[in-house]
Amino acid sequence: EVTGAALAWTEKGYHRSPSTGGLDTTAGPVAADLATATDGPLTTVVGRLAAGLAARMRAGAPPINVVSCDNMADNGAALSRVIHDYIRASAWPDRTEILDRLAEAVAFPATVVDRIVPATSDADRAAAEAALGVRDALPVTGEPYRQWVLEDSFGAPRPPWELDGALFVPDVAPYQLTKLRLLNGSHSALAYLGTAAGLTTIAETMAADWGERLVRALCAEVAPT
Secondary structure, three states: OOOEEEEOOOHHHHOEOOOOOOEOOOOHHHHHHHHOOOOOOOOOHHHHHHHHHHHHHHHOOOOEEEEEOOOOOOHHHHHHHHHHHHHHHOOOOOHHHHHHHHHHHEEOOOEEEEOOOOOOOHHHHHHHHHHHOOOOOOOOOOOOOOEEEEEOOOOOOOOOHHHHOOEEEOOOHHHHHHHHHHHHHHHHHHHHHHHHOOOOOHHHHHHOOOHHHHHHHHHHHHOOO
16 A cells, blocks of 8 residues: 655645745646646646646545655645645546545655755766666766755655654754855855856865855854854
8 A cells, every 4th residue: 555655746846826825727748737627637746736736625535645855845735725726726626535535645744855966968868878887868867965955744654764864853844944045145145246257057166265164154154044
């Protein structure tokens, strides 16, 4: 029995309204999905996920965890909001019952994910083929550092991800704030000042004689907040 689904499809795919944070039902792809027949093909992840969860609710399936791994603040609440909004805006005659069941049987824990995964290059493909002995067109590479923090609010059994370093905490907000202010803040500072200095990449800015000093000074100033 499936008890969890972890997903990431970037913030843009949530189709959130900038003014409300809820689902933008006027967005073309969302509106098209809402107008699609019950058994018709859906094009948005929100529509597909909502339809899949609705099918589980109708079947009386056990509870499930839906874990957003997208790099956005309050990702669990954001995902829950757009799914609920989609179902509420649907033409499904049983949408009220589905929403009631959803509140009891689906958990949307918040997460903080931190690992840089660069775009796949030809060098990555060659390295993967040399190591594995098979040709992989889309090997995924990542930096050595990784962090995955999950809100411990699961409503169904979950894998023991903590055995591989994941952190389960009551509140991810402190980790989220640390990442936004220290990591994202450093990236922004490097980008802005690097551009002003005539540099073109973060790597070039870090290699400048002032790059590392900038990051260390910024983090020292921001960390107490």
